[in-house]
Amino acid sequence: MAGLLRSPLVLARNTLRASAVRACPPALTRTYRIDVKPTKKIAAQDNEKAQISQPSTTLDSKYRIERPSAAVVAFAHRLGLNQLKDQTLLMRIVTHPSYEKVGIATNERLDYLGAKVLDMFVLEYLHTKYPKMPTKMLHDAVSTYTKSSTLALMAKEFGVEDVARWIRSKPELEHQLAFNTVKASVVRATVGALYVDQGPIKAREFIHAHFLSRELDLVQLLEIEEPKLYLSFLMKRLGRERPVARLVAETGRLSKAPVFIVGVYSGTEKIGEGFGSSLKMAEFRANKDALTKYYLEEQKDFGLPSDVEVQGAVYTPTKVGDTPVVV
Amino acid sequence: MPAPMVHPVLKNGVGAFIPQCRRLVFHYCERSGSSRGMIEYLKKDLIQFAKEHPHVEVIVTPRPSKHPVIRGLYLNGKDKVVCVRNMEPTDIAGKVALLKESAGNRMKVFKKPVISTTESVRGIWSPFHAAPHKI
Numbered sequence: 365m366a367g368l369l370r371s372p373l374v375l376a377r378n379t380l381r382a383s384a385v386r387a388c389p390p391a392l393t394r395t396y397r398i399d400v401k402p403t404k405k406i407a408a409q410d411n412e413k414a415q416i417s418q419p420s421t422t423l424d425s426k427y428r429i430e431r432p433s434a435a436v437v438a439f440a441h442r443l444g445l446n447q448l449k450d451q452t453l454l455m456r457i458v459t460h461p462s463y464e465k466v467g468i469a470t471n472e473r474l475d476y477l478g479a480k481v482l483d484m485f486v487l488e489y490l491h492t493k494y495p496k497m498p499t500k501m502l503h504d505a506v507s508t509y510t511k512s513s514t515l516a517l518m519a520k521e522f523g524v525e526d527v528a529r530w531i532r533s534k535p536e537l538e539h540q541l542a543f544n545t546v547k548a549s550v551v552r553a554t555v556g557a558l559y560v561d562q563g564p565i566k567a568r569e570f571i572h573a574h575f576l577s578r579e580l581d582l583v584q585l586l587e588i589e590e591p592k593l594y595l596s597f598l599m600k601r602l603g604r605e606r607p608v609a610r611l612v613a614e615t616g617r618l619s620k621a622p623v624f625i626v627g628v629y630s631g632t633e634k635i636g637e638g639f640g641s642s643l644k645m646a647e648f649r650a651n652k653d654a655l656t657k658y659y660l661e662e663q664k665d666f667g668l669p670s671d672v673e674v675q676g677a678v679y680t681p682t683k684v685g686d687t688p689v690v691v
Numbered sequence: 692m693p694a695p696m697v698h699p700v701l702k703n704g705v706g707a708f709i710p711q712c713r714r715l716v717f718h719y720c721e722r723s724g725s726s727r728g729m730i731e732y733l734k735k736d737l738i739q740f741a742k743e744h745p746h747v748e749v750i751v752t753p754r755p756s757k758h759p760v761i762r763g764l765y766l767n768g769k770d771k772v773v774c775v776r777n778m779e780p781t782d783i784a785g786k787v788a789l790l791k792e793s794a795g796n797r798m799k800v801f802k803k804p805v806i807s808t809t810e811s812v813r814g815i816w817s818p819f820h821a822a823p824h825k826i
Contacts, residue, residue, distance in 0.1 A: 435713075435748050437745065438745065441745040441746040442709055442713070442746040443707075443709070508694065508698070513696075514699060518701070522766075523713045525768075573707035577702060577707070578700055578701055579700045579702050580698075580699035581697075584695055585694060585695065585697075612819070613819035615819075623819075625819045
């Protein structure tokens with residue numbers, strides 16, 4: 365047997381005869397699998413040097429090797445986990461610690477490891493991309509990508525719901541286990557398994573492809589109660605002229621629906637613009653816009669610190685941005 | 692203040708592409724004539740299909756005294772069922788491809804050519820930022 369990973373075809377044999385139809389309801393009397401090897405093209409994409417002679421999932425010999433079920437194999441191919449050298453990790457990833465059966469390995473360790481790896485690579489990317497982002501906002505941004513509720517949503521999109529193995533409640537537990545917790549643990553364990561099996565760069569690729577490609581408007585995470593005050597302090601620190609708000613355009617001032625466009629200027633340079641139905645509202649938005657443009661300045665074409673792990677890549681460190689203004 | 696409760700939204704294909712079809716279930720009847728093409732498909736073409744699409748879990752189950760049916764299950768929890776009674780294997784292969792490529796959503800008419808969450812590159816026209824019309 366070359367490997368455990370197949371695309372299984374489950375065939376149920378019908379053993380009923382005509383006379384027996386009325387006697388008993390139609391039922392699957394026996395199921396057996398036909399293991400279907402993926403085509404050469406897909407097998408070539410898999411890691412050809414996969415060797416599963418010994419169970420390297422665990423050092424303890426009490427854990428039995430489980431063949432991945434059909435759903436788990438499909439799940440693996442969907443996420444690119446077919447490249448894992450140790451295919452016995454698959455059943456481990458989807459098994460929550462609540463699923464306590466004799467000799468079954470669970471995902472607790474991989475979950476913890478994956479959580480740290482995920483935090484690390486998401487933080488590294490956001491820190492390098494937004495050097496001037498306030499630290500609290502950076503913390504919020506990282507946690508938005510890595511928190512359990514996000515991972516539970518992602519798990520549903522990965523198809524974890526029909527592969528996760530868990531037990532909802534036990535007599536000794538005070539409260540029932542939530543499915544979202546289990547789903548999030550499976551996603552983290554996936555990251556952990558990739559890291560352990562394939563190394564940090566493959567884990568980073570997975571995180572960039574599945575987590576950081578998702579759309580998140582970071583502006584809503586920037587919370588500043590008094591933008592005018594913060595902006596004036598910021599301009600002072602930068603050694604630039606103090607910000608002045610000017611009316612750029614307006615319409616319908618005395619009507620039911622006025623619109624004011626206010627621009628914030630540092631000298632002759634417009635640093636922010638805002639609209640509103642009152643002058644105060646427009647000025648507030650303009651100041652907020654100016655702060656957003658400064659703190660959320662994006663770097664383009666940047667290298668990440670973990671590029672040193674990539675063979676042949678040259679990493680030039682980017683300058684660390686200033687801390688946000690202290691008021 | 693705690694962080695606002697927002698989640699990053701999936702953009703399938705931007706980073707990685709997750710194929711949406713997770714399972715195909717084939718029902719057939721051993722005896723009835725409407726399943727003749729289906730049985731031929733199962734014997735001839737299905738294994739090759741399963742090889743080429745390892746991300747789809749394929750299940751074959753007899754369903755006696757009923758027309759042959761293919762049920763596709765998707766990651767959004769929905770399913771699509773197609774009856775393939777009296778169809779030839781080539782037609783059935785077409786239906787299988789249709790189910791495999793679908794995303795589980797209801798068929799709906801798209802009235803706009805492009806659906807996007809990102810704004811246009813040149814920006815939306817505003818009367819306050821455009822120069823007034825000059826004769």
